[in-house]
Amino acid sequence: MTVTWLRGLLTRRPLRVWGTAAGVALTTAFLALLLAFIATGRANMTARAAASVPVDWQVLLGPQGSVPAAARAIRAATPVKTLLPVGYADVAALSAVTGPAGQVTTQTTGAGKVLGLPPGYVAAFPAELRALVGATQGVLVSQQTAANLHAGVGDRVTVTRYGAPPVAVTVAGVVDLPAADSLFQAVGAPKGLAPQAPPDNVLLVPRAQFDHLFAPQRAARPDTVRTQLHVRLATTLPADPGQAFALVSRLANNVEARLAGSAVVGNTLGATLDGAREGALYAQALFLFLGLPGALLAAALTVTVAGASGTQRAGEAALLRVRGAAEGLILRLGAGEALVVAALGLLAGLGVAALLAPALAGTPLTGASLLWPGLVGLLLALGAVLLPTLGAVRSSTVAAQRLAVRRSRVPLWQRLYVDAMLLILAGVVFWRSAAGGYQLVLAPEGVTQASIQSEAFLAPLALWLGGTLLAVRLLGLLLRRNVLGQLLRPVSGRLSSIVAAALERQGGVLSRGTALVALAVAFALSTSIFNATYNDQARVDAILTNGSDVTVTGTAAGPAGPQLSALKVLPGVSAAQPLIHRYAYVGADLQDIYGIDAAHFTEVSHLSNTYFKDLGAQAALVKLAARPDALFVSQETVNDYNLSLGDAVRLRLLNARTHQYAVVPFTFVGVVREFPTAPKDSFLVTNAAYLAQQTGNPVAEVALLKVSGNPQQVVDGARRLTASLPGVQITDLGSARTRVSSGLTAVNLAGLSRIELGFAVLLLAGATGLVLALGLTERRRTFTVLGALGATSRQLGAFLNGEALVIVGLGGAFGLVIGLGVAQTLIKLLQGVFDPPPEGLLMPWVYLGLLLISAVVSTGVAVVVARRASGRRVTEVLRAS
Incomplete structure (x- = not known):
């Protein structure tokens, strides 16, 4: 009987089985790819850290130390x-x-x-x-x-x-x-x-x-x-930076123990891995922040798809009871359906993940990447199918199971105001992080144990769930107060009040559908905004490192400035600017000093408002150009020398005519935190014309090129023009991004972004289309009866369009507000990812347009399916119901 029952489900209830299996497949595939990305991210961080170290260990010998003895101890401790x-x-x-x-x-x-x-x-x-x-x-x-x-x-x-x-x-x-x-x-x-x-x-x-x-x-x-x-x-290092740091630290300690105090190990590799493990934890937090909501949403879609056929399951259970089936048999049939759903979902989900992982994550799936998602998928399938079946079996009577209208009660979470509590919790956690001194990742320097502040996940999660529950509460108010009739008038016409009354009686179904759509839209919107902001900030970080699209860095013996006119006319170059890079003594401290043309510098480079203290970028450039001797000073130098705005700063600069250092007066006009090509600690920025005049050397060492064409073509052309210059370096944004190791924007999350955004489209399509189609198909008996009583196709369409508008329109509107809030929260909480921090949210309009098209198409398909179902013959529908 079980085989016959399952065969009947696959043929007569294909949407229910395959819809639930699709939710299981999305959940397992998403989790498997997420684990693969985490593993790849850790390995990449370790490899990048090890490759960036010029010397792994610098072992300082003491007065009693000898080179042969130290060499023997080192080789004995590690390869x-x-x-x-x-x-x-x-x-x-x-x-x-x-x-x-x-x-x-x-x-x-x-x-x-x-x-x-x-x-x-x-x-x-x-x-x-x-x-x-x-x-x-x-x-x-x-x-x-x-x-x-x-x-x-x-x-x-x-x-x-x-x-x-x-x-x-x-x-x-x-x-x-x-x-x-x-x-x-x-x-x-x-x-x-x-x-x-x-x-x-x-x-x-x-x-x-x-x-x-x-x-x-x-x-x-x-x-x-x-x-x-x-x-x-x-030594072969573990893939995880934390484990690699611990290993290298133990090896260094072993060497020092062998040398008994006659040498000290300068563990440069360990120090770099110490910083990398913090970046790896940020990467893990990033994956979890962006990935787990998608997995939860896929699981919610699975449960909703299975729950949308609740009336159908209750009817099937009642029919089986009438024909003498015991509760155990009904549960076994439900378990069989759950296992079929699990098998189909796991096969599809893990298969897709195994195919996509090498291309997107850069690594094949491992046992852990398969085991845990598979286990979650199995439990999800069992829970999504067995719980509704158990609820149908435990109904008191057959009549109760066949009852179409039940007395509704206000859900417990509404009576307890869980939505308000979640939103308050999100606000408190967010306020704590915004107040300052907050660290998402705790990685004490030199300590092998590092962790992520788990409470940081509360703000976006609580906002996501609390906002959705608030949307459901507001929807209930709209339905109860019949305000919905006014909203439905554009699609339901004169039937808007009747449709609103019908929808009010379907409040539970509408609430589930609206909540799912709101969650899907919020996830898609917040993820896409964060990824767009992240990718743009990676470009800003690369420009901060490189200076411009293509940078030609010369030396004092071979400056790039004299080649500027020739570089400017290279194919693909849209603008070019010189950058003077010299060195100046501030007291006894030698610092980098940069001379720019304040009126035209932004033609080739990007200046963020966050680069300057208490000033926007444009205001800072205006202030710099206002007086020739204006000087912007880094925060560290301001602190070290106790400078105040307006102070006269006397720097010693090398004069090209006398070849001696001479004192040059400047006026301190502002604090600069970061500047293109500048180091992160101490540097100075001034006007190029004044710097050239005071040093007797107008030649710029660096040329910055804005590229509108192929960067590699520009690099090749610049290389040919500067071939005779000694020590010249030519770099572009691509090479700069691979060199950046100061922040997580060095990590290329393009694969994760593609899979997240692709899954978001599928989840939204499933939420708007599949759930709506299942719900409408469940009510096809009602529509068929209405058709038999003389309702026209246009009148039936008013009911269908009204339900679609409530679920998709209101759910999408609620999701839009929630998504914007979650995106802002994510960017604030993950501010350690960005260096420098972004100035605001970046909207991915193309993707959002694709998302809207996906929702509209899936909704339209669902409505068409329901209309066709309502057009079937009355006897056929009643017999199948």
Whole structure:
């Protein structure tokens, strides 16, 4: 009998079975893909963190430490790919005598550092040095030191040593030190290492020459000459950044234990993974915030689809009882239906997820990605089918099961005002986060345990559910007060009051349908707005890093400014602007200073209002252009030097005519938090014309290009034009985005966005179409009887259109308000994702239009199906009912 019953369901009730199975499939597929994205996101964060570290470990040897003993201890603790000893020496000054005959000048710097690099160091750690001019072997001088000394290839630089006479060396090349912060970090701090401002003056010499030059200084002042072992690990790291951080930390501790205090491990890799695990937790929170509502909505759709056939199930149970079936048999038949639904749903859902995961998530589904969604899908199918069947079986009498009209009661949640409590809870949690000091992710530095503030999920979830329940309450008020008749007049005409009265008696069905549509619209709207804002902010973050669509970064020896006119006419370039990038001393602190044309800078770059304190971007540019000596100062510098608006700031800048640092006066007019191409801590922004005049050098080092065509074509053209410039770099937004590691906008969530938005369309179509079709099909007996009594097709359509308008129209309107609120809440709570924070919501109009079309089409199809059902012959409908 069970087989016969199931065969009958598949043939006579296909919409009920396949509709419920579709809900199970959506739920399991969504959960499986969500787990795959989380796993991929963690692995990508770990890989990116490891790849961004120029040197994994910098092991500082103590006075009693030896290179062979330390090397043995390191290799015994973990596999090692590269291990090279590097010498560090403090020097009192560097000086050089340069210039053509008759114009010879002597430049002398302050204290500096000399590094001794062993053979093969540049090849082993390529991220540490970038060649600009001359060779990459021999005596190398850093770019800023070369500018300070006005020295180049072939010049002699005198090194003033501690406890030993000065010694002169010949410069073989000029290099940039991209990773100077980590190269000169303070190894040996309480936590193993600490950030430290890199020295202004750096000289690099071969290790053999270093040992010869600083042997006397080591003997006289051993505290000024040290040795570090630079290590590249060959250890296989776990995919999770937190686990990788814990592993690397244990290995570093093991090395220090083996060396018994004779060395300290500067765990650069561990410090980077320490930051990455916070980003990974933000990624996990992001996936959960955006993904779990979709899974819950798919589950609600499944339950609603199954519940929409409640009257039909009650009738079937009554018929079975009349024919002598026991309760156990009816439950077994329901269990069989549930298992069929589960099998169809799991097969379809997990199959689709397995096909999509490699393309969208970048990884095949694992056992965990299949097991948990499969279990959830099975429980969902059992609950969605068995609970209504159990309710039908437990009815007191057959007559009660066949009763079409029951006495309705106000739901318990309305009597308890659960909707109001949820909205109050959402407001309180949101207010706490907006008040300041809130952290979604708790990842204490150096501590292996990290967590997500679970209460953060309460605000969007409570707003989502509370707003939907409030919508249901408001719908009930509309129905009870017959206000609905006025709303239905455009679609129901003179029958609007009759249709409203009929719909009032169907309040439970309408409430479920409206709630589901509101949830679907809210999910689709909030997800699409967040994803659009996220993607736009990723572009803003890339522009902040790169400066413009394409940036040509020259050097003091090979500036890009002279090529600006040629770069401007490249195919695909719509605008070009110069950017002066120099260095200035604020007191004893050397900082980056940028000179811009305030009137035209935004033609090639983006300035957010959040970049400036107490000023919008446009107002800041106006203020900068208002006076030639205007200076915007970073917040850190303002704090360090206790500056106030209007203060005179005297900076020391290198003069191109005298080759000496001269004092240049500026006026402090505002605080700048971030600026394109600038570092995150200390920098200055001023007018390019004033900076060029005061330094005697009008040439800009950087050219910013706005691209309207193919960026790669522009990059190739710029590369050809600047091929002769030493040390020039050409970057575009795509390459900048892959380099960004300061925030989660570096994570490409395009695959997750596509699957979320695609699922949102399917869920909305299911909510508006499938549920409506099921509900209307359940009432086809009523429509058929009305037709038999003489109701015209237009009059029947008034009932159908009225129900569709209530469920789709009012549900969509409620969902629109809820979605906007949830989107704003998500962006506020996930503000740690954005760097810099967005200025406002970005509306994805194209997607929203697609969403509207999907809802209209699915609703139209459902109404057409119901009309056709109402046109069947009376005897056939009554016999099938």
